[in-house]
Amino acid sequence: MRRRDPAVPIAVLVAALALAPLPLLLGPFWQSLLVNVLMYAALATAWALFSGPTRYVSLATAAFFGIGAYTTAFLGEALPLPLVYPAAALAGAVVAAVVGLSTLRLSGVYFVIFTFGLAELIRQLVTYAEARLGGTVGRFVFVDVTPRGIYWLLLAVCVLVFLVGWWIGRSRLGWALRAIGDDEIAARHCGVDTTRTKVAVFAISATLISLVGAIMAPRWTYIDPAIAFNPILSFQVLIMALLGGAGRLFGPLLGVVPLAVLFELLQANFPNAFSVLLGLVFLGVVYLLPRGVVGLIEQGRGALRLARRTHPRPAA
C-alpha cells in the first residue's frame, strides 16, 4: 500500500474534479442528497483520522460540529464569509486542544463517556450564555450561500480531509498514532510522546469537523443548541465510519455512501417505519460485517491470494 501512496492525492483531486460539475447537471433533489453524502463523508473521515488508528471512540463529533455552526451564526453577518470559515476552524482547534490536553490521558470507556458529555456540556454552556447575554436562545443564520455553494465547499473540505489524512498516514505522526493504537504503554516506552501525538491529531480532526458545521449552518437558516449539538450526529458518524472500516483512510467513505443511500430509500418509502428498519439494518451490519466493508474487501483479497497460491494459473 505504502509504495503507491503518491497516487492518493492525485486520485482525490481527480475524483473532486469529476464531482465538481454535478450540481450544474442535477436537479435540487439530487443536489440535496449529494450534500448529505459529502457532509457525512467529510465528518466520518475526519472522525476516523483520530479514532481509527488510536481506537479511541469519540462521541464529540456533535460538539465540534456545533462549535462550527455557532461560529457561522455569531460571525456570519459581521464578517465576510472567507473569514468565517477559518474562524470556525480555529474555534474548533482551540477547544479540541484545551479539551485534549486535559482529557486524552483517559482511555477506553472513560474517554467515550467523556466525549459524549463534552457535547452536552458545550450545549448547556451555549444555552446558558445565550440566555444570559444573547437575550435569546436560537439564532438566525442569514448568510447568502446557495445550495450549490454549500456543495462545493463541502467537496473542498472532503479533499482537504483526504489530503490531511494521507499526509498524517505517511508522517511520523501517523506511525506514532498506530503505535498508540497497538499498545499505548509500549509506544511510550519506545519514546513516543503519546499525549502530544493524540492531542495534535484530535485537534486536526476537530478542526475539520468544525469546518463542516460552519458550512452546513446557513442551510438551516436557524440554529439553536439542540439543533447544533444534536447527539444523533455523533452516533450516525460513528456507525458510518464503523460500517466502512475506520482503519483505512477511504474506509469511512465505503460506509457513508451505502448508508446515505439507504437512509434516503427508507425515508422516501417507509417514512413511518424508518427507525425500526434502521435498527434492523444496524444489527445486520454488526452481525455480518464486524470489520466493516474494508474488512470484507481485505478478506476477499486474502481468499483470492490463497486461491491463486493453491491453484496456480497454468502458464500460457
Next chain:
Amino acid sequence: MPPRFTPDRRALLGGIATAAVLGTAARAQARPVRIGYSISKTGPNAGGANTTTLPNYQLWARTVNEAGGLRLPDGQRRPIELIEYDDRSQSEEAVRNVDRLINQDRADLVLPPWGTALNLAVGPVLNRAGYPHLAVTSVTDRIPELVQRWPNAFFFLGRSSAAAEALVSALQGLRQEHGLGSTVALVSVQDQFGIELMNAGRAALNRAGFRILMDRQYPLGSQDLSPIIAEAARANPEIFIAFSYPPDTLALTEQARIANFNPKVFYTAVGTAFPLFRQRFGNNAEGVTGIGGVDTQSPAIRDYIARHTQVIGRPPDGWASPVTYASLQVLEQAIAQVGVDRPALIRAIASGTFETVIGTVRLENNQRVRQWWVGQWQGGEFVAVGPPGVPGVQPIRFPKPAWGAA
C-alpha cells in the same frame, strides 16, 4: 434511483379518504391536487406536531374530500392527495424532505412543518421554488424581517412579544376593575420562544408598574421544578407567570397544586391550551390562564371542535390548532379564487379576506395581527379572555379558585 411506491401507499389518509368518498366515477377521475408535508412524527417535536399540526392536515383533507375536493375557479373539483414524510425533528431531514416533495414527488403545494426551527429551515427551499409557505407555528420577534426576505411566507400566530404584551394588558384590566395587586413571580424556560416572551413580558410589566418579586429561568428539559415553585410560594405574589413549554407547563402546575401555591392569577404558556392539560388536572384546570384561547361562543369554532373530536378522536388544542385549520381554509379559499397557480396563490393569500373557523382572517404584511393571546380554562373550555378589544374575547374569571384535591 430509489424505487418509488405508488403515491397512495404513502398518502394513506388522503388516498383512502379520496377513494372512499368519491363514489361517483366522473368525480373520481379528476386529477388529485398533490399536497405534501414534512412533519415530526418522531423526536422531540413529535408532541407538538401531533397535537397541533398533523391532525388538522388530516381533518382538512378529509373534510375537503368529503365535499368532493378542492373547488377551482371554473367550478371543477379536485380531490386532495396527501404525501407525508417524517423529519424526525431534524432540520436537515426537513430540508431534504421538502426538496424531495417539490422536485421528486412534484407536489402541487407543500404544507409547513411544526415549530419555529423547522419552518425556518424549509423557508429558503420554499422561497426558491416559489411555493406559498403557511408558517403557522413559527413564532418569533423577527417575523417582520422574515417577511421581507420571503414574500411567499405567511405568519398566522404573530410575534412572541405581542403575546407577552397582551398578557400584561389583560393584567392591567384586572388591576383596574378587580383590584388585582401588583406583585409578580416571573419564570421562563431557556428557549428562543420562552426568552423572547420573558424579555417582552418583563419590559411590559415594568412599564405598567407591576413589581417583579422573582425572575428565574430554567433549562429546557428540567426534570425537577419544585424549587421554582417553592421560591415563588415564598415570594407570595398575586400573579404567577411562567413562559413555559408543554412538559414544564404540566410540571409547574402539578407542583403548584402540591405546594398549595394559590396566586390570584396563575399563567403558564405553551401547553396550557392542550386537551391533555384538562385531562391531567380535571377541575383544577379551572381558572388557569395560558397562551391562546378561542371564541367558544362562535358556532364555527364549536363545529370545528366537534368535527376534530369525532375524526381525530380527541379535541383540538385551544391555541394553534384552530389557527392551523384556519390557515388551510385560507389556502382552500385562495385556490377557489385563482386555482392551483402558486404565484397567484401567494398574491391571493397576501391580499385576500377569508372566512375561517377563527373568524375573518386578513393578513397585514403577511402577518395576522389581531388575535387571541390570553386564554383561560372556563367550564372545561379554553376561552379567549385577552387582549381586550379583540372580537370574541370574554371576561376573565377572577380570582382563580384555590386548588382542590387531585
